[in-house]
Amino acid sequence: xxxxxxxxxxxxxMVIAAxxxxxxxxxxxxxxxxxxxxxxxxxxxxxxxxxxxxxAAVRPGQIAGRREEEQRAAATVLGVKEVIYLNYPDGVLExxxxxxxxxxxxxxxxxxxxxLTIDPWRHYQLHPDHRAAGQxxxxxxxxxxxxxxxxxxxxGERQPWRVKEAYLFWAQDPDHWxxxxxxxxQRIAALKNHRSQVEQRLxxxxxxxxxxxxxxxxxxxxxxxxxxxxxxx
Ligand SMILES: [Zn+2]
Numbered sequence: 001x002x003x004x005x006x007x008x009x010x011x012x013x014m015v016i017a018a019x020x021x022x023x024x025x026x027x028x029x030x031x032x033x034x035x036x037x038x039x040x041x042x043x044x045x046x047x048x049x050x051x052x053x054x055x056a057a058v059r060p061g062q063i064a065g066r067r068e069e070e071q072r073a074a075a076t077v078l079g080v081k082e083v084i085y086l087n088y089p090d091g092v093l094e095x096x097x098x099x100x101x102x103x104x105x106x107x108x109x110x111x112x113x114x115x116l117t118i119d120p121w122r123h124y125q126l127h128p129d130h131r132a133a134g135q136x137x138x139x140x141x142x143x144x145x146x147x148x149x150x151x152x153x154x155x156g157e158r159q160p161w162r163v164k165e166a167y168l169f170w171a172q173d174p175d176h177w178x179x180x181x182x183x184x185x186q187r188i189a190a191l192k193n194h195r196s197q198v199e200q201r202l203x204x205x206x207x208x209x210x211x212x213x214x215x216x217x218x219x220x221x222x223x224x225x226x227x228x229x230x231x232x233x
Pocket of ligand 1: 018019021022130
């Protein structure tokens with residue numbers, strides 16, 4: 001199958017990440033580009049980032065609601081159709097069988113052609129949520145296609161589902177560079193909605209994002225690019 005044919009087959013895309021703002025710090029230029037092409041994009045956030053404040057006076061419940069709103073606003077800028085929160089506690093996410101079962105069910109019901117998620121094999125990645133989210137997403141992609149895993153989910157129209165590709169962001173060994181020159185401004189505008197996270201570095205944020213995207217694109221003839229490890233199944 002040619003790249004062209006492969007691309008035409010992609011209709012539904014799911015981004016599976018640990019926290020609100022993960023997509024905007026990684027793959028939002030690609031998300032905006034694909035949404036503009038007519039692809040249906042869904043965000044699935046495993047936590048609501050309820051520990052995302054270094055101010056001990058801010059309680060987890062207070063910041064979670066705000067971060068969900070910020071994420072919805074960012075998603076709107078990009079053309080994302082829906083944002084789903086699973087509300088696991090921030091900072092202590094684990095790739096449990098229960099989480100894998102839940103993600104598997106969502107994949108079987110929503111049937112995304114492509115999943116964008118965190119590379120769990122990136123070396124020396126400290127944040128446990130990032131490791132766990134990527135691992136759980138990939139384990140669920142595997143489970144969703146096998147009729148013998150979580151077979152109790154397979155009823156009526158809900159059948160095994162084969163995701164065609166995973167694009168891993170924050171990748172250890174990227175092998176695909178998506179041209180985001182047309183959507184870099186949208187990515188920055190979306191990112192600025194995460195005010196609780198970026199407020200204190202707003203003055204340098206835009207340039208740092210541009211710099212990262214330029215760096216990713218420079219050896220590939222692209223002005224701005226997002227780098228991925230692409231797994232084709
Ligand atoms: Zn994160």
